[in-house]
Amino acid sequence: MVIENITIPPISPDKSTKVLFVCLGNICRSPAAEGVLLNIVDHEGTTDEWIIDSAGTGNYHIGQLPDRRMRVHARARGIELTHHCRQVNASDFREFDLIIPMDAANADDLKYMAPDDASERKIIPMARFFAPGTHYDYVPDPYYEGAEGFELVLDLLNDAVQNLYDTVSHIKSRH
Numbered sequence: 636m637v638i639e640n641i642t643i644p645p646i647s648p649d650k651s652t653k654v655l656f657v658c659l660g661n662i663c664r665s666p667a668a669e670g671v672l673l674n675i676v677d678h679e680g681t682t683d684e685w686i687i688d689s690a691g692t693g694n695y696h697i698g699q700l701p702d703r704r705m706r707v708h709a710r711a712r713g714i715e716l717t718h719h720c721r722q723v724n725a726s727d728f729r730e731f732d733l734i735i736p737m738d739a740a741n742a743d744d745l746k747y748m749a750p751d752d753a754s755e756r757k758i759i760p761m762a763r764f765f766a767p768g769t770h771y772d773y774v775p776d777p778y779y780e781g782a783e784g785f786e787l788v789l790d791l792l793n794d795a796v797q798n799l800y801d802t803v804s805h806i807k808s809r810h
């Protein structure tokens with residue numbers, strides 16, 4: 636679904652679109668979002684038009700694979716998560732076109748880090764891509780939850796990341 640009335644920074648149709656998903660730990664939500672988008676571009680045959688990464692605002696798990704529970708739930712949907720955890724850094728604001736936080740705390744941390752206004756405009760909450768009527772306005776942290784928390788994250792991300800893909804593809808096709 637193409638999301639209307641969304642203000643996103645200019646996206647060049649001639650270059651790869653660079654997307655960075657961000658959460659707190661970079662072991663649950665943001666690597667899952669990365670895996671969902673990698674699967675979509677693979678399916679659509681547009682892998683070479685995208686650069687997709689994820690990072691955490693925190694530094695608790697640097698170098699680690701995603702949480703085993705997240706990997707198990709994602710694998711059941713055909714999504715392999717192979718990202719290794721890293722922390723967001725200042726150069727990410729230059730490098731990426733879109734920086735997508737999972738919740739309000741992630742967004743606030745990113746805004747605090749953003750070196751200038753142009754960088755801040757790259758920060759678009761994942762929930763901005765939720766379909767109208769979605770019962771959440773953020774992607775809830777599943778770390779202290781049971782299996783249903785991980786399933787909920789994947790359900791929300793399946794929709795939101797597809798909508799991000801559709802919306803950016805639509806904008807690029809208009810150029």
Ligand code: 4NP
Binds near residue numbers: 660661665695777778
């Ligand atoms: P994430 O979940 O932000 O979705 O990766 C978390 C993972 C680890 C921690 C918090 C949230 N932690 O506090 O270690």
